[in-house]
Amino acid sequence: MIEIKGLSKNFKKIKALDNISLTVNEGEVFGFLGPNGAGKTTTIRILSCILKPDAGTAVLDNYDIHEEPMKIRKLIGVLTENPCIYERLSGRYNLMFFGKLYEVPEDQIEQRVDELLTMFDLQDRSNDKSGTYSKGMKKKLAISRTMIHNPKIIFLDEPTTGLDPKASKDLRDYIKKLSIKRKITIFLSTHNLTEAEYLCDKIAVINKGKIIAIGRPNELSRMLWSGDRVEITLINDYKDKGISQSEIHDMISSIDGVNECIVNDNKIHLSLESAEKVNPIIIKKLISSGIDIVQAKIEGHSLEDIYLSLIKEESDKK
């Protein structure tokens, strides 16, 4: 659905984008993560055909950004970081205006506007000036504007910035629903990792204009850390049985496939080559030594771990 090939963009001496390439499949929620000034908004602006790249190209639904910008604009919806709504005009007028610009058929436009206003709980205030709306309502109106023409691709630039937790959750749920029910391709630019973790099928991490990693969160995790992390919780009576922490440590460390072992009271933190293969051996050995186990759980890496490691790794390189 979106194919970016070697995009580069400079603003005077600043390299905003440095030869980035990526592919987003139809119906996918693609997370574009990066710190402020990484090049996320520049990428969205190039894909929305309002900024021209210095090199490279992108194809959206078979239309090239250089050759058919108007066709691309018709098939995309862009939620910019600012709501971009006309505050002196009513919410309804805002949607009618954009509906006309996006060539929604005259006989359908009012129905579509009503549908969106109802969907986002804005119907009661639809004739009030949108400047009187709360931040959450303005954001909802901005999303309605983005959706007015039923776009195939939606670009969301920091969609929950400035929203309270409840409004952020509602918005995230709505985005999730859009991708699941309507199969809309969503390109989500954010530095909110919780949001990305909840919504995205695939993520790309961009820093200083360069893509430093791309893939599904578990793929990125494997790329950064070999093996699995496991935490085993013991019943805390092993000391009464004459077993010390160092004995447990030595017993586990001697097993093949254990990279690291830390014993801390009743918790054992392990780094294993493969949890699937090594964990059953460890558990058997502990039980046969008379140590009772409460639970053993494989600890995944959160997106936050992945993101911070990638950014750190990148700055260490420099």
Add this chain to the structure above:
Amino acid sequence: MKKAIIIMKKDIKEIRTSFQIFGTMIATPALLTGIALVTFGILFAIIPNPIDLYSILYGAGNILPMYNLMFLIIPVVLPTYIAADSFVGEKVRKTIEALLVAPISDNELLLGKVLVSLIPTLLFSYLFIGVYIIGINILQLVNYGTIVFIFPDLGFILGCLLHIPLLCIITIEIMVIISLKVKGIREAQQIGGVVVIPVISFMFLPFAGLNLYSLSNPLNIFLFTLITLIFCLLAISFYFLSLKVFKRSNIIVKI
């Protein structure tokens, strides 16, 4: 063209909700018309003999030509207010990006923004010039019981038809260029206000004996033609310049 009109209608609706802009749009021409009519009302009252009227108005003082030229300020002042709100206002209020991502060409967008300044300006200019014309004739009728001289003359009619739209277009084009360079509405209005200065200088032409809208002698006809040609040339030059600078990529990097 259809999308340019959609944008124009939206902008006009926005302007109507702003007392500051809409008020200025009415107050400026109303004030000029009011000053002119009060001046002529007093003048007619203190000139008892209608025979002297024509020579006083067009003679040594050249009062009427000077007031006629004063109306050229309207098509210069109004677009600076409207265009500043329409172009720079979109940047200041951070609404421009939603327009830029919409399926509308640069030219349609520019045309929509030009129309929103052009149409109300022409409407208000001609409306108040109409009031001025009717007012002068009514004042003559009230004071002398008859219309002593028929106002307006051919020169003023031609001036209104040619110079008002041209000056309005030139000002809008200049405002388009200014809007890409500045970040605030007030800044745009202040820079745009400089355009008024050369127009005000026209008002002093009658003192030098050059009566732009009196087409009775060859020198004035030459002057009228020359100024019209200069206005045309400026309108065309600024048109191409504004088309060249009014590009999405130029606008977006200036936000």
